[in-house]
Amino acid sequence: MRCVLFSSKFCRAIWLGLLVFACRFGAEALVAAPAPILPLPPLHERIDAVIESEFAGPLTPPAREEDFLRRVHLDLTGRIPTTAEARAFFSDTASDKRIRLVERLLASPQHARHLATFFDVMFMERRPEKHVKTADWQQFLFNACLTNQPYHLLVRDILAADSAHEPTRVASRFQLDREADPAALTRDTGRIFFGMDLSCAQCHDHPNIADYLQREYHGLYAFFNRTYLLTRDSDKKAFIAEKADGEVTFTSVFTKETGATRPRLPGAAQLVEPVLARGAEYLVPPDPKNKNLRPVPQYSRRAALAKAATETNHRAFNRNIVNRLWAMMLGRPLAGPVDELHSANPPAYPALLDLLAREFAASGYDTRAFLRELALTRVYGRSFELPTAFSSPRGLAATWIPVLEARQRQVTNDVAAAELAVQELRDRIAAQRKAALPVADELAKTNAAIAEIRKACDPGINAHRDAERELTRKREGKQSVEDALARLAEALAKLPADKEVTASVDKLKARSTELAKEIETATKDVTAKDTVAKPLREKLAAAEATATAIRARWATEEQRSWSFDSDLSAALTRWQDAKTEARHLEQRVETARALIDADQRRQEVERLQTALVQREAADKTSPRSTALMAKVEAETKALKEATEKLAAVLEKSFAIGTLTPLTPEQLAWSMMGAAGVVEAHDLAGAAEFDKKQSATEASRHDSARLAARTKFVEQYTWDKLKGGAAGFAPFFAAGAGEPQDAFFATADQALFLNNGTMMRSWLAPSADNLIARLGKLTEPRALAEELYLSTLTRLPSNEEVIAVQQQLSAREKDKPAVVQELAWGLLTSAEFRFKH
């Protein structure tokens, strides 16, 4: 058994070695390598393999244990660990304790809550409540996360949600609270689900981003162009409504080029849409006289978006979500900003982003499993501290440059070839358009002629149709009257000679007779109108028949144009991929250069400093020594600049960890956790659960009961504290509808934490909260340990214990105030504010 295990590990090492080798020397080496038949290593190992093979410099060592613990708690549950959790983790000596921790956290309801908040902020960007209650929406997301609903199905629910069907109305908040406005939906769908802010490509191809074309904007827009917000007059309730017609055409305000498009996902072919017969377009046709009637099309473009986005393994859709989940865990995205993915702004590791996108989709969009893999990578566990030396342990940076440059030359050719292919296709499309013009003209003429005939024929035909409808209505009415009479007969049997009932029966009988007459008249009317309508229908049918041939010809032309268009999408993607690769190689060369530069500068500074020390020992006043000092100074300055550049490179390459500001929710819940507010509510919640379902000896350790209890407690505490937590967003969050990943620090935030009543109430001693616990501790070291462990998830250093001791002994009588000051000082420290 052990032998088998060993050999599988051994194979994995070989495979990884091959992968590393392949990545380092480019794609052709990968092709040349023999196809491995070995099982793939787990995703987290493949993630590290990509980074460690592509990055030429030093990788920082793993984070300290306490940093890792705090980080993973914040990332997976949105709050810092309790002292009990911290103590348990530190005293655990098993080698798999990190894996167990990650899995325990992922299974907790707190994780579901945290992920639901992440999705809420991602989808709604803190927009105010409009047509759907925010609390309902958040609980909807929570339930989805609790059951680990696959991401693509969640998005499908959101995009396809029927706002008129109560159970699914909550999911339609994404669209309803954007007022179902097609432009806003196009912009935000592009940004939030595909990682592309196409709004600047509305009136022309994007002026700065070559990949964002007007055809892409309008392709996405075409999913929404038939959508509108319907507000019911009676109660002002809003619904998403959709028409069955409306096509999208566009003209560039720069080049005056025109285009037309059916719905299209970014980079994909236009959708094939059903052709519906005249009159069959709607399930519920619109009524021009009744604006309150919500039309329901037979074919919904919005539903088509939900389906296409989530069922076609769409690359941008997949890349977008893994990039965002990566940012949630690693503190910055692989490709940032998260809504500006394109070839001139490639991900730090394009191969990695594609790997993640592929694997996430292949896993059935299993968010929980994906986050588990990210948490287990070495890159996730890296320290945030800058390394003290820059030379790669492998000494590779210098030797890589020529290899990378050779590869660059080849990729430049690939880019040129791909561009040429795009140009050729564009020419062919232009030529095809020109060739199709006469057909289009003839079709237009034929259609116009038919429209004339239709105009002449329609009144007669419609009159007959209306007469028929009227007849049906009358017949149904009469039937209803007959039914009512039957019921009244029953009543009369029970209440013989009842005056009121008898009167009603007489009245209805009279009406029934009248209706019979009316039906007779209406029947005659229908017959008369049918006589008129019949030749008209035949005339119209004959006219329509004349168009069959030209319509078929046009269909062929259209088919051809769509096929070219789809080829163009594919060619554009190839071009973009080539450009991505070129830009990526450029960045790798820059990285290698920055590494070499910083390392050389550092060596030079060290050499000069040594020389200076020797010189100074010999003779302090020598003019040569002064010159040397100036040189050291200049070199030191150069080193600073080189290192500044390098720090950015290291962070961008994920060679070091980073400091990430906590989200408003992470900050609020962590502060409440540290102060002991959360625990107090958890205890109250648990007591309430036990009161409702008192445990027997048998059920006390029953896992189903415990799970239900955990879930109950989480919901209890959430309900009690969410209002307070929400108080942080107005200070710490970006504006509603703005991207939520911008950091800013303002005085009003500090004032809120300094003078606000909320923080002050948390710091008042009560029951067993932090301040009360500290108040009971008399020994300074014990007090300092409880304080630091509660707030900063670590034990204090000796200096810190001394500092605490000094504070306490200086104002012995003021102990209650002193412990509050200490706790406040740590809760507002940078160490608390930033995930590290």
Next chain:
Amino acid sequence: MKPCQYACNSADHVIARRNFLGSLALGTGVVGGLGTFAQPSVSAALAKDQKRMLVINMHGGLSQLESWDPKPGTDTGGPFRAIPTSVPGLHISELLPHTAKVMHHLAVVRSINTKNDDHGKGSYMMLTGRRKMPGQSYPEIGAVVAKCLDSSAQSLPGHIRITAGGGGGRSADSAYLGPKYASISLDGGKPPQNTTKPETLTDVSLAEQNAFRRLANDHFLSRRRTAMTDAYVQSYEQALELMKQREVFELSKEPEKDHDRYGKHDFGRHCLMARRLLENGISFVQVSHSNYDTHNENFNFHFEQVGEFDKPFATLITDLHERGMLENTLVVVLSEFGRTPRINQYYGRDHWGRAWSVCLGGAGLQRGAIIGATNANGTEVKEREVDCGHLFHTYLRALGLSSKSSFDVAGRQVLMADPACGPIKELLA
């Protein structure tokens, strides 16, 4: 993390750069002073040439006919007369006798056509200089001013709205410039939220808790220091500074005599507060005066409202001038739109964006200028038609900013003002 770098004199660049240099604990003996985060206190004497802006927002839509562009004796003119002002040839409504005496410091633009009759859209247009488009939002002038004119040493917020009440806290009017430049409301002229120390917090505790915070920061930042950590650390020093300068928001510190001069009603107090804030170096102040939405009884309401506006406004202009501040302070009296020349059956005037006026001055704008004109009974613009964009360009230029420059929003260049318009050149000195 989106890079948050913008053009135009911003201190952000400087801070980001300085801190990167500070973050390199490399053991080469070149880095030091990690414990020094104290904010240099703001000099009481402000630089003479610091530009500032004051907006008086006449909510609901001030009638141009009962203010800056009277048409007495015509079918649309209403009952009020026009009176001469300190500018020869310039007449304004008789409802503004005090203002008439200070018109030589001001100018009027009488040819605004915003083609809009909607409150929300009008307000957006007049404050952002653009038409509202779905899926896009632009920062209001106050956020732009705070962004571009605030000095890095500034600890007071740069974008302040004095409102009659309600709301509170930070608004979302800074769009892509970020919350740092969003307006802070002084509700009912009261000081900003949370600037009062709770009674339970003693001065000793305040000092000690901050000292302990600094100590903790020194420890952590020796492991890693970034532009973000510095900004965070600094925000507490700014808060302390703001608490120290809380008196800036205390109107009671103004002499009783001035309270009398400005009038003891909300608008008078708010104007006095505006003077106090501008004097203390706040870059942008907006005072609101409600409510001019006079669909009924337009004349009675304007008689009262404009009457209330007149004296405090004229006093403020006089004071700014006498204190040498008008040279550098742009003052604009605007609305979301004007009111219809046609008088409706309720003696009211309705929403009207096709031919209306604003009054503005200071910051070197031409004194006593009259820009544009409407026809005899004010039903259309006769010459020099301008839109909200032209005004916005003009504001920026008066404040010494290039109205053609852009903000760098996450790598995207966004023009500060609508490129379809330009400034009203004849207003610029």
